[in-house]
Amino acid sequence: MSDRQTLLKHSTNNNNAHSTCTNDAKQYDIIVIGGGVIGTTVTYYLAKNFPQLKICLLEKEAELSFGISKANSGIIHAGFHDQPTTLKGRLCARGNFLYGEWQKEFPIPFKRVGELMVTTDHADIPKLTEFLLQGEANGIHDLRIVNQTELRQLENNLSEQIVAALYAPSAGVINPYELVYILARRALCLGAEINTNSEVLGLARSSKNADTIIVYSSDKTYHSTIVINAAGIDGDKIAQMAGISTVKLIPRKGEEYLLDRKCQHLVKRIIFPLPNRKSKGILIIPTLDGTIMLGPTAKDVLNKSDLSTSANGFQDVISKAKTLIPSINPAYLISAFAGVRPVPHNSEDNFQDFIIREEKENFPGLINVIGIQSPGLTAAPAIAEEVAGIVASMNHSTQVPVTHMSTTTPQPHISELKHCPGETSAPYLKMREILTNKQLDSEEKISLIKNLFEQDHDYGEIICRCEMVTLAEIKAAILDGARTLDGIKFRTRAGMGRCQGGFCSFRSIQVLSQELHISPLQVSKRGKDSSILVADLGGEQVQESIPRKDKSAPTFHRHNSSLTVPPVVVIGAGPAGLISATEIKRRCPQQPVIVIDREDTAGGILNQCIHPGFGLIEYQEELTGPEYAWRILQTALQHNVEIRTNTTVVELRNEHNSDDHKSSTPATPAHSRFQVTALSAEHGVQIFNSSAIILGTGCRERARGVIHIPGDRPSGIFTAGLAQKLLNIDGYLPGRRVVIVGSGDIGAIMARRLTLQGAKVLAVVEIKKNLSAKPRNIIQCILDFDIPIYLEHTISNIVGRERLEKITLAKIDNQGNHLPDSDVHIECDTLLLSVGLIPENELAEMANVKLDPITNGVITNENYMSSIPGIFACGNALKIYDLVDILSADAQTAGEKVVDFLRQHNAN
8 A cells, every 4th residue: 555545544534633744735724625606605705805825625526516506406595594593594694695795796697586485375374474574583674475466466377376475575596507617717816726626535634733734635635724624415524534523414305307498487586385394395496597497306315426316306396386386387398407405414403504613622724614505505605704704713823824825827727717817707608698688689689799709700600509609608618617518518508408418519529629639539528437429430430321422511601792682591401491492593593592501511410311211202212311412402502592501590580560460461572571690600790681581490309308207417318319410420439338219210220320330229218019110210220130129118217427327117008107017227328319309490489480389390371381471481390200302392382382472572
């Protein structure tokens, strides 16, 4: 055993361990353990108020906020839940106030929305009054009881069974992980150091200097006069390293569920029932990002790393949330996650207050800040004040020892920071903030976007289409310390939207790879062993039986210098968009037609479908997807269709008034005008005033959150289409031992494709009684490869802390219930979800086009025209097609109808 291992063992196993200082150890005045909300807030506050001290924060995860903070509900409570004699009561009210003060000083992601504690029983009104009085004792003076009538004015979607509520206007919502990054940035600007991937393994006191604490971590050894234990769920473990017997921290798991932005109208304020001693109950929370959060549950678990969701948790959250807001529809769920709260266990009285104290008797210099559960986020600024007071009062040798400010540079990824000292707001989150700002009109938004583009052309490339996150913002997040896909997600929201990363994941991986000078194989979901891709296939990909003829279709930027006739703008250069555009030019050669697409190559999803089976109807021969795409692309170019790739439409405005929408009379040409604002890295903001619009925006895949698969959230879970793109276009193998859920054509084809590439497909799982793919694909892609089939089965659990390790299947009955004793466990590293497609019609919604509430497809008449005269739809934006040949025929007809529309209104 090495000397270092001996010291670590000694310091971990002995209550009052002493050790000899090593020569290579770095000396600090204060070391903070834990990079969540509490640890980062304390680090910032101390760096600001003790500028002479040398401070370092240690975080065991790959990035800050990857522990408890990333799954926090994000509520800043008013402060009436706890008694004023407790730390919770005193610090919660104070913390709420300080967030307002901070917001005056620097930008933080915080908004006061108010909260309503509701009841369905008149007999509970006295309990509401008790909380009101308790809040007033804590110094909150804007609380009031509201009756049923006023409640309806405040929140018109509340259940009719709710009769009264305690209203606290000062409550608010915040993005916890964004707060962490902002405070970390400020702390760095003030001279603090932050080290990630630094897990504390032991504490000991130096034998040479009794005032020095030795901190052994996984990366190096540190010396400090003061150590602050803000290690979250591991706070008791760190205390035990110093021989401190604190109460045991019990992990209390809370599951939370996110509703799509379409549901943001449901509530304006935080809604929750009268709490019990264990939790505040199931809440409905309007997040800063426009989504609605439901939860959390409160279940004590044995495993501190248990972050799995469950079927029971889902049912509990949805059923209780619907008692508050009956119109909640679980069909609009986009994601689910779980976090744990560090609950102090006290067998005597069950009271669970914060623990904030210096361990003067047993380990002087150690300050424990543990058991910080709810309302810990609210209290964080006040907790930092409390800790600063303890630091100021410590006098081991008359005063706090001061080490001269270090000139040591922080970790490499932190030293690149270019926003010190003046820039303290997030160097990202810009495009989304502009586009979602309801206070700005279209011209103001365009002006701001142009300004961004002038600063950096990378603002012209939209990487995450759901959240409108640009390349510039991804790069800024990396500069700010993002080293993982989750790090980018928490900073910019790339991957948090409706498709849950289905479109943007690999582009984010590419940027991480390029900026950090590492292989894409080294990019992980959240560090450690959570790698996303398992092999770079290079030129070794196995081709399907008919090779693609076009290795890479070109990018087109053809420009009409002047347009005397308003163009028809086709949004989407997949088969539907290209064919409808071609038909317009065929029938009306003088009519300008511009096709806009986000991808770098026209052809849409066909480009990744390298298998045969296309064109049997249209061309009477069997083609691969790329071959089919190449043919329709060449035809479009021959008819002078203008195609602009690498261009994203960020706004679609129509000039109709509401009365025109309701009228059955066709609009006049003057009213049939639309403004399309697009963005590209090459040309910046482009504005098209159009006479007609064709929506050929295609579809997206249903992600895990939509179908409520419970379990962990490791890497290795992909939609089938994303896996197909990774394999067929990007040249990377997503996994080696694969389970496919869903037996449609894409799932079946990917079973064959992965097998040909050397992966082992362990199962195809189908919830129905029969496979869904075409008979030919069932035979050629599944049966011919002897792939096991599980009919009438569903996934009941996903297991994996970092990378996927195992899934559990359960057989279901006719009502969809899991049959007892039917579990099948399959060890695997990859799960593909081939569970259906959803028309992608966010632009249609932007233009107030009516959508089918069940399919999300555009509602059109027999002429493929939507509820807005002049806006048409075709392809998968209209409905999901099984055959591209049928889609092509319908798209051609749509093009004909657009010409008829233009001729009719030109004649008028």
